[in-house]
Amino acid sequence: xxxxxxxxxxxxxxxxxxxxxxxxxxxxxxxxxxxxxxxxxxxxxxxxxxxxxxxxxxxxxxxxxxxxxxxxxxxxxxxxxxxxxxxxxxxxxxxxxxxxxxxxxxxxxxxxxxxxxxxxxxxxxxxxxxxxxxxxxxxxxxxxxxxxxxxxxxxxxxxxxxxxxxxxxxxxxxxxxxxxxxxxxxxxxxxxxxxxxxxxxxxxxxxxxxxxxxxxxxxxxxxxxxxxxxxxxxxxxxxxxxxxxxxxxxxxxxxxxxxxxx
Amino acid sequence: xxxxxxxxxxxxxxxxxxxxxxxxxxxxxxxxxxxxxxxxxxxxxxxxxxxxxxxxxxxxxxxxxxxxxxxxxxxxxxxxxxxxxxxxxxxxxxxxxxxxxxxxxxxxxxxxxxxxxxxxxxxxxxxxxxxxxxxxxxxxxxxxxxxxxxxxxxxxxxxxxxxxxxxxxxxxxxxxxxxxxxxxxxxxxxxxxxxxxxxxxxxxxxxxxxxxxxxxxxxxxxxxxxxxxxxxxxxxxxxxxxxxxxxxxxxxxxxxxxxxxxxxxxxxxxxxxxxxxxxxxxxxxxx
Numbered sequence: 001x002x003x004x005x006x007x008x009x010x011x012x013x014x015x016x017x018x019x020x021x022x023x024x025x026x027x028x029x030x031x032x033x034x035x036x037x038x039x040x041x042x043x044x045x046x047x048x049x050x051x052x053x054x055x056x057x058x059x060x061x062x063x064x065x066x067x068x069x070x071x072x073x074x075x076x077x078x079x080x081x082x083x084x085x086x087x088x089x090x091x092x093x094x095x096x097x098x099x100x101x102x103x104x105x106x107x108x109x110x111x112x113x114x115x116x117x118x119x120x121x122x123x124x125x126x127x128x129x130x131x132x133x134x135x136x137x138x139x140x141x142x143x144x145x146x147x148x149x150x151x152x153x154x155x156x157x158x159x160x161x162x163x164x165x166x167x168x169x170x171x172x173x174x175x176x177x178x179x180x181x182x183x184x185x186x187x188x189x190x191x192x193x194x195x196x197x198x199x200x201x202x203x204x205x206x207x208x209x210x211x212x213x214x215x216x217x218x219x220x221x222x223x224x225x226x227x228x229x230x231x232x233x234x235x236x237x238x239x240x241x242x243x244x245x246x247x248x249x250x251x252x253x254x255x256x257x258x259x260x261x262x
Numbered sequence: 263x264x265x266x267x268x269x270x271x272x273x274x275x276x277x278x279x280x281x282x283x284x285x286x287x288x289x290x291x292x293x294x295x296x297x298x299x300x301x302x303x304x305x306x307x308x309x310x311x312x313x314x315x316x317x318x319x320x321x322x323x324x325x326x327x328x329x330x331x332x333x334x335x336x337x338x339x340x341x342x343x344x345x346x347x348x349x350x351x352x353x354x355x356x357x358x359x360x361x362x363x364x365x366x367x368x369x370x371x372x373x374x375x376x377x378x379x380x381x382x383x384x385x386x387x388x389x390x391x392x393x394x395x396x397x398x399x400x401x402x403x404x405x406x407x408x409x410x411x412x413x414x415x416x417x418x419x420x421x422x423x424x425x426x427x428x429x430x431x432x433x434x435x436x437x438x439x440x441x442x443x444x445x446x447x448x449x450x451x452x453x454x455x456x457x458x459x460x461x462x463x464x465x466x467x468x469x470x471x472x473x474x475x476x477x478x479x480x481x482x483x484x485x486x487x488x489x490x491x492x493x494x495x496x497x498x499x500x501x502x503x504x505x506x507x508x509x510x511x512x513x514x515x516x517x518x519x520x521x522x523x524x525x526x527x528x529x530x531x532x533x534x535x536x537x538x539x540x541x542x543x544x545x546x547x548x549x
Contacts, residue, residue: 028390089294096287115485126305206383253381
């Protein structure tokens with residue numbers, strides 16, 4: 001059954017099926033990228049040469065550039081917040097001792113389980129009753145809650161395998177709790193925290209369903225703009241914007257993966 | 263730098279001494295729980311009194327409205343599409359996971375190919391499927407056949423299965439990968455065919471991962487908004503679309519809350535039924 005065994009008919013069959021499933025999984029994204037280079041005004045496969053025409057249109061459109069700016073601001077702010085809160089919570093749940101710890105920790109994961117449509121209406125209603133304005137404050141707080149479970153899980157799994165003797169050694173050698181954190185614990189777990197914040201950034205950058213309730217005029221995010229454009233008709237500008245979204249998300253996610261595996 | 267550094271250490275040091283003993287690890291956990299409690303759990307719980315509307319002229323009116331045909335249809339569709347999507351996704355995910363566990367040495371590469379789509383926004387992936395299925399799209403360009411699936415139930419199922427497939431591969435692969443290779447060789451040595459080994463040894467041992475994957479995919483698919491919104495028509499509306507529509511089109515937060523509460527109760531009910539067949543705690547331990 002190893003990779004080097006002779007190609008039996010059964011193995012060829014399995015391989016063909018696997019290739020088909022991978023095609024099913026990846027072709028939609030590949031199509032979005034390829035058709036973004038069409039010179040025509042419909043997102044079809046470019047047959048008469050490639051063109052950057054629709055990327056030019058993108059750069060000339062104020063509202064699309066603004067959506068990109070909003071998405072970047074919201075994703076950056078919410079990923080910093082959820083990195084801080086998620087790390088604090090992970091420390092508490094790994095090191096703290098209290099009854100029903102495991103059961104209670106699932107509460108931290110609820111935001112990734114509950115349907116984001118329900119999260120969206122619950123948050124917009126709640127923020128409204130607190131007179132917290134829609135737009136940036138609502139978007140940043142909402143995305144912080146939605147991305148928190150990812151940071152929590154990543155940092156928690158790092159802390160579980162962390163060797164506590166290093167901290168004891170530091171304390172025995174005379175370092176205070178703050179110095180121990182700054183020079184021992186911090187440097188060891190910081191790759192996990194940064195990786196977690198990058199994943200939080202990716203979650204925020206792509207979130208649509210809850211976000212559609214939290215935006216205000218002028219603070220549409222990229223996914224919301226793509227959705228609105230899809231409803232009005234297909235133009236390759238949607239592709240160009242999608243490709244920008246794909247590139248940002250993949251670059252951030254790949255750096256996160258590099259950090260967490262290092 | 264070198265002159266200021268001891269001071270910084272001195273200041274953080276004295277803060278550290280002050281904090282130690284006063285703030286315990288349990289306080290840190292409480293801080294995280296407090297944030298999720300105030301900005302997530304509480305807002306969601308507040309949907310219940312909002313939907314009941316006691317103290318207004320017409321309590322429970324939203325619930326009476328929710329029993330109308332179109333909303334019942336949306337509930338039924340959510341669960342039905344959820345089940346069909348789960349079946350399709352599990353079959354495809356099992357194939358990929360089996361290949362990764364037993365059929366290839368390039369596990370890291372195949373795993374990356376499975377995970378990369380998870381990093382790309384749902385909206386972009388649904389847009390890709392929309393393009394692929396559209397009558398003037400690339401598929402028609404290349405083959406000359408105009409697909410007529412768009413805005414039908416199969417289109418929605420294709421979209422949901424595509425988007426949630428990676429979530430199913432991870433737990434199934436983990437459980438297949440954990441199977442002791444000796445058990446498989448033993449089965450083969452004792453004369454079982456490859457198919458019989460798969461059916462009698464490999465499959466039963468991978469069941470925990472399969473059940474966990476099914477649970478994740480079902481919950482995600484049944485609550486999906488974008489799948490039916492992008493790929494379905496008016497006859498594919500699922501409950502998330504009705505909830506969003508009640509709020510965004512009619513500004514009826516009371517009715518949207520009632521639908522959300524009913525959906526959550528039905529989902530918990532379904533999970534309790536599931537719990538009688540498979541132990542939910544054991545399944546969650548596998549995720």
